[in-house]
Amino acid sequence: MSGIVIIGAGQAAASLAAKLRTEGYEGAVTIIGEEPVAPYQRPPLSKAYLLGEMPLERLTLRSPEFWAEQNITLKLGTRVDRIDPAAKRVRMAGEVLGYDQLALCTGADPKRLAPALGGDLGNLFTIRNLADIDALEPQMVAGKRLVVIGGGYIGLETAAVARKLGLEVTLVQASERILRRVACRETADAVRALHQSEGVTILEGTSLRELRGDGMVDSVELVDGTVLPADLVVVGIGVTPATRLAEEAGLVLGDGIVTDSQGRTSDPHIWSAGDCAEINLNGARMRLESVGNAIDMGELVACNMLGAGKDYQPKPWFWSDMFASKLQIAGWNGGYTRVIAKNVDGQSFWYFRDDQLIAVDALDAPRAYMVGKRLIEAGSDVTPAEVEAAVDLKSLMRR
Structure with missing residues (x-):
């Protein structure tokens, strides 16, 4: 059996597999994960799950019935020993699985x-x-x-x-x-x-x-x-991208598994998405460790595996819950030259690279997050002076 094989069973893998089916792919889809549980959300682990406020069944990304109905095979508790790119095979203990196309969604490991x-x-x-x-x-x-x-x-x-x-x-x-x-x-x-x-x-x-x-x-x-x-x-001193299999398979590595604008690695039959994948964001090579990136890139890779030929255009967003507060982040602040602090409907911090708005941190300020995200994604030319003077943040969208 060949088809599409996905190594890793996190958010990127789950999003990729589901998108293959919604896009009409009818071939075999196999997800291989080292953990003995089906794909689940990671962000709540250090928050609601650790607090005992979210049971395990609410962590899972899809019901058991979904995987069966979509004819997606889950090989859980399974470690991939190596990839044989020449033969297009994945080798595990006691088993060899062929593939037409392979996706590496192996994530990252804590330091x-x-x-x-x-x-x-x-x-x-x-x-x-x-x-x-x-x-x-x-x-x-x-x-x-x-x-x-x-x-x-x-x-x-x-x-x-x-x-x-x-x-x-x-x-x-x-x-x-x-x-x-x-x-x-x-x-x-x-x-x-x-x-x-x-x-x-x-x-x-x-x-x-x-x-x-x-x-x-x-x-x-x-x-x-x-x-x-x-x-x-x-x-909690950071993570290292899980690149062992990619390295042993001879793929090009940087700070992760190097991918082109469509998510393809240096091997034309192997793709990568999620925390392990190095992408291009505004001319810089980097990895984006976020749920949003895992979902968006996983879905894009699925489409490109089927021939869509779409370039990935990341729209970074993140969040963090601490005590009763929520920090929401839109955009990517790399290379910022100025920060404007606002105390309107909560606390927010607006990052500019020269005169270009590139990111917003919003602490208990959902309106600031919403406005900032829309402005960033639209490539708005809102100026630092306008943000500094704004009393009603929504007015920045009507300028």
Whole structure:
């Protein structure tokens, strides 16, 4: 049996497979995933699922009946050993599966601490998949002392959930401020103030020297000599694209699996989508780690597998839930030269590259997010002065 094979069973894979069917593809479609569960949402893992507010059945992207009705085969709990591009085959333990076209939707893996830093101790957790959260959740007990290493969105979301559950939380960020890689100083200041108001201790500009403990973590030593007692530690220091199979198959790699404007890799029969795929965004090569990108690129690749010949034009959007607040992000802020802060219907931060609006961060400001997203996607020539002067943000759309 050949047909289309998809390696990886996350959002991009699920979107790609479903789109193949809606576009009329009638051949075999097979999704191969290492986890033993059907494709599910990842964003709620560090938020609603960890809090116990979302059961497993609500995490799944499609019902079991959907996969059967659409004649999409799920090979779960299955590790692909290697791809043979010349023979167009995927090799697994005890099985070889041929393909006409292959999609790599392998996602990304969390970065881990080296054993020399105490990375082999117990009660040390990362957050990426369902198994990670299922291991962490029983330890999230009121009164315990949690240290979070890393001040990106995953670390901040975990800190927020832990505080809501009654843990004592200290977050450690090595660089001079939280969210340094993904947000402006103004957004970071607002998010920091939110966490501090809820009792999270945030230490910036200091990094981990080592985790201490006899088999289990009991304290965290920082390079400035501070020692933090810890009952558990969560490490959120970023991810690495899962490119092992692509590398061994001889595909071109950059910061991920290099794809052309249509999602095709350096092999004409192999495609890629989602967190593992390197794309072109406004002339820059990068990966977009977001649900929106996984859905949009997965669907585009499905269409292009069937001959559509469409170029991918990313429209980035992201979100993060922390305590009772929601941070919504439209656009991509790379190369911004100016930020305008607005306190209209919530807090929002408008990024300009010279005079071009490129992104908006909206904290409890859904109107600002909506207006900013529409302006960015329309390529509006709204000026910094107009944003700065606006009292009614919707007026920016009527100028």
